[in-house]
Amino acid sequence: MRDITADNITEAVQQAWGNAPHPRLHHLLQRLTHHVHAFVREVGLTHEEWLATIDFLWRAGQISDDKRNEFALLSDVMGVTSLVDLLNATPGATIGSVLGPFYSDDSPTVPFGADLVKDNEGTTVLVTGVVRDTVGKPISGAVVDMWQTDAKGEYATQDAAQDDDNLRCKQECDAEGRYAFTTVEPAPYTIPMDGPVGAIVAAAGRSPWRPSHFHFIVRAERHKPIVTEIFFTHDKFVDNDAVFGVREPLVRKLDAMRASDAGPPGLERRPDKRLDFDFTLVPLIRS
Structure with missing residues (x-):
């Protein structure tokens, strides 16, 4: 799709996952895309907030090792x-x-x-x-x-x-x-x-x-x-x-x-x- 807009991008990303061979994987990726995009729309995420989020994830990876998993800690404090x-x-x-x-x-x-x-x-x-x-x-x-x-x-x-x-x-x-x-x-x-x-x-x-x-x-x-x-x-x-x-x-x-x-x-x-x-x-x- 060459004409990506704010109205059709969610559908385009979901279609990109359409060839996932395992039904459960297909379902998880489809629903994740739906909810992440819905969150971005709901809060009106800014460029600055998106960059801060990417930096947060990068730093979580940098501090993680075989004795510490910062992503697991994130899951814990979010109640997931x-x-x-x-x-x-x-x-x-x-x-x-x-x-x-x-x-x-x-x-x-x-x-x-x-x-x-x-x-x-x-x-x-x-x-x-x-x-x-x-x-x-x-x-x-x-x-x-x-x-x-x-x-x-x-x-x-x-x-x-x-x-x-x-x-x-x-x-x-x-x-x-x-x-x-x-x-x-x-x-x-x-x-x-x-x-x-x-x-x-x-x-x-x-x-x-x-x-x-x-x-x-x-x-x-x-x-x-x-x-x-x-x-x-x-x-x-x-x-x-x-x-x-x-x-x-x-x-x-x-x-x-x-x-x-x-x-x-x-x-x-x-x-x-x-x-x-x-x-x-x-x-x-x-x-």
């Missing part, structure tokens, strides 16, 4: 990550939450009752529970993958002073589907504010804080894995999470350990508090 999680929730399973930018798949495997506290400062917490299927049957051999910040609000992947494996682990559940380890209570923290996404958040006057939480991925053979987080009732940021990850079923109270509470057998350290949380996984449908 959580919206995708919520729209794709598996009925009957523990509700999911955001993966975040600090996950690494090479966490060390630790035994039942392991002590992750080591020389970390802070309140010690027993984290324990059972992984079950949707009919309540414990899943022996399920793997609980956990990572968290330290008591200063920093992940091992952020802080050069921490060992790479600090406060993260994988643990195989026992014959009764139980997992248990001791760790330190994580602290709230701000999203990375030194990049273009942080600059936008600051300019908009938004809170950059995330409430304290544990991250989990729970997997088991022939079951759909879940990615989620556990938050705490006492955290002052639990009602104002910068990335919209809090779900009511994931907010729990940290209970003080009673003198009569020995915890599960094999525990390596006596903790100050405990968190009990059971996970539910949905079996995969066999074809």
Whole structure:
């Protein structure tokens, strides 16, 4: 088409995507074009604003590396990550939450009752529970993958002073589907504010804080894995999470350990508090 105008350009771009071989790809590109063009028209985007947007995206690419994805952070603060999680929730399973930018798949495997506290400062917490299927049957051999910040609000992947494996682990559940380890209570923290996404958040006057939480991925053979987080009732940021990850079923109270509470057998350290949380996984449908 040689006579492109403001009235026909959207249709022309949609036609350009018309040969996309996969129906889903064709649909996504068509609808993306429609909504992006509609946004530009609705706000009357200026040249200066368009150039600022291009520069923002360029800077997001420049600051991203194998340990940091600024585009994922952008998705988080726009609520897109959580919206995708919520729209794709598996009925009957523990509700999911955001993966975040600090996950690494090479966490060390630790035994039942392991002590992750080591020389970390802070309140010690027993984290324990059972992984079950949707009919309540414990899943022996399920793997609980956990990572968290330290008591200063920093992940091992952020802080050069921490060992790479600090406060993260994988643990195989026992014959009764139980997992248990001791760790330190994580602290709230701000999203990375030194990049273009942080600059936008600051300019908009938004809170950059995330409430304290544990991250989990729970997997088991022939079951759909879940990615989620556990938050705490006492955290002052639990009602104002910068990335919209809090779900009511994931907010729990940290209970003080009673003198009569020995915890599960094999525990390596006596903790100050405990968190009990059971996970539910949905079996995969066999074809």
